[in-house]
Amino acid sequence: xxxxxxxxxxxxxxxxxxxxxxxxxxxxxxxxxxxxxxxxxxxxxxxxxxxxxxxxxxxxxxxxxxxxxxxxxxxxxxxxxxxxxxxxxxxxxxxxxxxxxxxxxxxxxxxxxxxxxxxxxxxxxxxxxxxxxxxxxxxxxxxxxxxxxxxxxxxxxxxxxxxxxxxxxxxxxxxxxxxxxxxxxxxxxxxxxxxxxxxxxxxxxxxxxxxxxxxxxxxxxxxxxxxxxxxxxxxxxxxxxxxxxxxxxxxxxxxxxxxxxxxxxxxxxxxxxxxxxxxxxxxxxxxxxxxxxxxxxxxxxxxxxxxxxxxxxxxxxxxxxxxxxxxxxxxxxxxxxxxxxxxxxxxxxx
Amino acid sequence: xxxxxxxxxxxxxxxxxxxxxxxxxxxxxxxxxxxxxxxxxxxxxxxxxxxxxxxxxxxxxxxxxxxxxxxxxxxxxxxxxxxxxxxxxxxxxxxxxxxxxxxxxxxxxxxxxxxxxxxxxxxxxxxxxxxxxxxxxxxxxxxxxxxxxxxxxxxxxxxxxxxxxxxxxxxxxxxxxxxxxxxxxxxxxxxxxxxxxxxxxxxxxxxxxxxxxxxxxxxxxxxxxxxxxxxxxxxxxxxxxxxxxxxxxxxxxxxxxxxxxxxxxxxxxxxxxxxxxxxxxxxxxxxxxxxxxxxxxxxxxxxxxxxxxxxxxxxxxxxxxxxxxxxxxxxxxxxxxxxxxxxxxxxxxx
DNA sequence: TTGTAGGCGTTATCAA
DNA sequence: TTGATAACGCCTACAA
Numbered sequence: 001x002x003x004x005x006x007x008x009x010x011x012x013x014x015x016x017x018x019x020x021x022x023x024x025x026x027x028x029x030x031x032x033x034x035x036x037x038x039x040x041x042x043x044x045x046x047x048x049x050x051x052x053x054x055x056x057x058x059x060x061x062x063x064x065x066x067x068x069x070x071x072x073x074x075x076x077x078x079x080x081x082x083x084x085x086x087x088x089x090x091x092x093x094x095x096x097x098x099x100x101x102x103x104x105x106x107x108x109x110x111x112x113x114x115x116x117x118x119x120x121x122x123x124x125x126x127x128x129x130x131x132x133x134x135x136x137x138x139x140x141x142x143x144x145x146x147x148x149x150x151x152x153x154x155x156x157x158x159x160x161x162x163x164x165x166x167x168x169x170x171x172x173x174x175x176x177x178x179x180x181x182x183x184x185x186x187x188x189x190x191x192x193x194x195x196x197x198x199x200x201x202x203x204x205x206x207x208x209x210x211x212x213x214x215x216x217x218x219x220x221x222x223x224x225x226x227x228x229x230x231x232x233x234x235x236x237x238x239x240x241x242x243x244x245x246x247x248x249x250x251x252x253x254x255x256x257x258x259x260x261x262x263x264x265x266x267x268x269x270x271x272x273x274x275x276x277x278x279x280x281x282x283x284x285x286x287x288x289x290x291x292x293x294x295x296x297x298x299x300x301x302x303x304x305x306x307x308x309x310x311x312x313x314x315x316x317x318x319x320x321x322x323x324x325x326x327x328x329x330x331x332x333x334x335x336x337x338x339x340x341x342x343x344x345x346x347x348x349x350x
Numbered sequence: 351x352x353x354x355x356x357x358x359x360x361x362x363x364x365x366x367x368x369x370x371x372x373x374x375x376x377x378x379x380x381x382x383x384x385x386x387x388x389x390x391x392x393x394x395x396x397x398x399x400x401x402x403x404x405x406x407x408x409x410x411x412x413x414x415x416x417x418x419x420x421x422x423x424x425x426x427x428x429x430x431x432x433x434x435x436x437x438x439x440x441x442x443x444x445x446x447x448x449x450x451x452x453x454x455x456x457x458x459x460x461x462x463x464x465x466x467x468x469x470x471x472x473x474x475x476x477x478x479x480x481x482x483x484x485x486x487x488x489x490x491x492x493x494x495x496x497x498x499x500x501x502x503x504x505x506x507x508x509x510x511x512x513x514x515x516x517x518x519x520x521x522x523x524x525x526x527x528x529x530x531x532x533x534x535x536x537x538x539x540x541x542x543x544x545x546x547x548x549x550x551x552x553x554x555x556x557x558x559x560x561x562x563x564x565x566x567x568x569x570x571x572x573x574x575x576x577x578x579x580x581x582x583x584x585x586x587x588x589x590x591x592x593x594x595x596x597x598x599x600x601x602x603x604x605x606x607x608x609x610x611x612x613x614x615x616x617x618x619x620x621x622x623x624x625x626x627x628x629x630x631x632x633x634x635x636x637x638x639x640x641x642x643x644x645x646x647x648x649x650x651x652x653x654x655x656x657x658x659x660x661x662x663x664x665x666x667x668x669x670x671x672x673x674x675x676x677x678x679x680x681x682x683x684x685x686x687x688x689x690x691x692x693x694x695x696x697x698x699x700x
Numbered sequence: 701t702t703g704t705a706g707g708c709g710t711t712a713t714c715a716a
Numbered sequence: 717t718t719g720a721t722a723a724c725g726c727c728t729a730c731a732a
Contacts, residue, residue: 015421017709028719033711041717058501060477064418065709069724071365073414083442089434096433096460105478107457110446127413128455151408264640271646290614291640296621367725378703383727391701415725419708 016059025053036061067129075105076317077125080136080159081113087260087287087306088136091159094310095134102318104131113138115145122148132317134159134310139201155320155327157313162203166330168320170313172304174204174286177337178211178256181284181302184339185254186219188347190282193223194252196241196266197259197286198233205230208258227252238265246273246281253348254282263291263299282345297343304337366409375403386411417479425455426667427475430486430509431463437610437637437656438486441509444660445484452668454481463488465495472498482667484509484660489551505670505677507663512553516680518670520663522654524554524636527687528561528606531634531652534689535604536569538697540632543573544602546591546616547609547636548583555580558608577602588615589622596623596631603698604632613641613649632695647693654687 018029025032027050034042035050042050053059067073076099080088092108099106107130111117118137122145125133132155137145140161149156149163158169185193195212199205209230213223226248229241238257242265245252257266263285270276277283278297285292288303312333319325368379375382377396384392385400392400403409417423426449430438442458449456457480461467468487472495475483482505487495490511499506499513508519535543545562549555559580563573576598579591588607592615595602607616613635620626627633628647635642638653662683669675 018711019709029710030712030719030721031717034718037711039712043717046717058503060473062418062479062709063477064414064423064479065724066711067724068412068414068418068709068726069711071724083433083446084436084439086434086436086439089436089439092433092458093460100459105457105474107455108442109450110443123410124455127410129412129414153408264644267644291644294614294617294641294645296646368727369725379726380703380705380728381701384702387727389728393701396702412725415708416727417708418710418725419727421708 073129077130078108078134090306091310094307095314098314119148126152170333173334174207175211177302179215182215190254192252193254194227195256196229233259235265238262239269242269258286278346299344300342423479427480428458428484440656441660444657445664448664469498476502520683523684524557525561527652529565532565540604542602543604544577545606546579583609585615588612589619592619608636628696649694
């Protein structure tokens with residue numbers, strides 16, 4: 001707590017520099033720099049004087065200027081579609097946690113899933129000389145986006161995505177998670193299992209589809225392609241597709257709702273149609289949310305910790321940036337999922 | 351699309367500067383600068399050469415270096431408790447929208463509601479020379495935080511908060527929103543109306559409490575202080591307080607659940623106790639969420655657009671930064687709320 | 701129309 | 717131990 005009246009209070013324009021501090025303390029700018037950077041070899045008396053001057057003026061070293069010298073911004077970019085998606089909010093929190101601890105600034109940016117925006121943001125982070133990037137792009141194989149990523153040429157980790165050109169990628173183990181869910185449903189006697197999801201052109205979507213198919217196959221069952229509705233993560237899409245699925249001649253007996261925003265759509269559709277789960281259809285959702293817990297009956301969910309995903313991505317990125325890991329190396333890090341059993345599925349006679 | 355093989359592909363270290371571009375184009379650095387800044391008076395032919403060189407090398411001007419000259423970071427900080435709170439995510443999206451459009455970078459940071467973290471983040475943004483700040487502090491009157499805000503001495507707008515020292519503040523009209531909700535309940539015959547909320551020491555909390563009291567008073571009714579549980583926004587708090595309220599000798603007949611995370615707690619508590627709404631208690635929540643819509647029965651909610659809040663905050667901040675508004679001026683901007691009637695309240699005989 | 705040089709706020713090297 | 721001074725990457729008078 002400063003005893004003296006802080007001069008900064010009277011000088012709103014933050015145009016203070018080392019120069020001012022040096023003058024105020026009666027030393028050279030070099031000395032000031034040494035003091036704030038704790039370079040050994042400064043006389044305690046001088047150090048005190050300088051610290052007093054700093055306190056007095058309310059000066060803070062200009063990080064932008066430091067960065068320009070160190071040619072490191074100590075800033076990490078994180079691009080995803082929309083921060084309002086609770087998944088990304090959680091990842092952000094996790095990543096922020098480890099990055100702040102290491103003195104890095106996390107800057108998030110929403111692309112609305114538009115490739116042009118993704119490219120623009122990539123350029124932006126390149127211009128701002130981010131030290132690295134965490135990326136969740138809409139379509140892994142979009143050439144424009146891939147070019148922009150290459151052009152940015154900085155350490156990166158793909159979040160729930162995987163690039164053809166390789167590199168680090170982190171994500172939940174949706175393959176295993178889906179198999180587990182499907183196995184559970186098959187055990188309950190289900191044979192016609194539908195899946196609503198989005199994210200075409202992403203590893204997540206591939207893993208989920210493959211998980212469904214493989215688990216079915218393991219039980220000698222085939223997936224009816226008509227039960228796969230994989231075009232969008234939007235609530236309205238889930239609403240519509242749930243209706244369509246239930247109107248099928250041979251409707252599914254179980255439904256996998258894979259996407260945070262999908263569940264409200266599914267539930268609304270059921271309600272509108274006067275159907276209920278688990279009586280008319282068994283239900284499993286991805287992402288354990290309030291809605292899954294509070295819905296009545298509560299909904300069986302594939303849970304995984306998105307914050308951990310964020311943490312791991314940040315740590316791996318720092319490993320690259322700080323030279324503990326070869327950025328060229330291709331590696332995949334996976335987070336476990338857990339099937340949380342609740343009351344949304346019922347056994348059927350088959 | 352570059353025809354030539356991009357040299358940057360082979361030069362991962364982004365150490366290119368104007369110098370390199372100038373050399374490559376056979377001009378001086380001044381010319382390069384003029385070209386990228388569209389300064390009139392450059393021969394088209396030269397301009398072309400320069401642009402070709404830029405494309406060729408894959409160079410992007412270093413924004414940090416530009417900023418150090420312009421002494422403007424084109425960066426805005428936004429501090430709040432936790433990005434996982436959907437309210438802040440929405441505000442972020444809104445603010446990001448207007449800031450990106452104007453070439454500013456929005457940097458969000460979670461403080462976990464800890465004053466020390468708030469102070470640290472304030473210092474951080476000061477060091478990074480943010481052009482302005484949007485602030486949602488935990489306790490408006492914390493002296494340490496207030497000092498840090500003063501020390502940062504930059505344009506700011508308080509989000510859902512209001513400082514004693516004045517300045518711009520934006521927020522939803524919780525006073526009117528609460529009165530409207532209470533008026534509705536009183537009209538249904540309710541006299542014992544409870545309120546669970548957090549945010550002590552913030553304008554939001556004051557507005558809500560005042561709204562409840564004033565509307566009650568307008569009907570010649572008094573608020574039973576025992577029905578006010580205003581200590582936390584945590585789900586567990588709502589769970590516990592709902593139980594306690596219902597166990598009262600004279601339990602409330604209606605409950606205002608004012609906080610996004612509170613509602614799940616309230617619903618769980620009711621379920622645990624075998625009570626249901628609107629039969630045993632009428633229910634109104636703040637923040638229209640999926641949960642409020644999907645819960646069965648659907649829950650009457652006080653809705654307001656958090657994204658607009660973010661947008662307005664950003665616009666007002668830019669007005670200050672770009673000199674269209676005196677930062678010293680104290681002003682309050684309010685967003686309307688709307689009572690969305692659903693099935694969670696019932697008329698009682700009184 | 702183009703080039704040169706000084707300055708933005710730091711850090712780091714080299715003398716003193 | 718401290719002080720000058722040259723970078724860092726860019727912009728912009730001023731000169732050519």
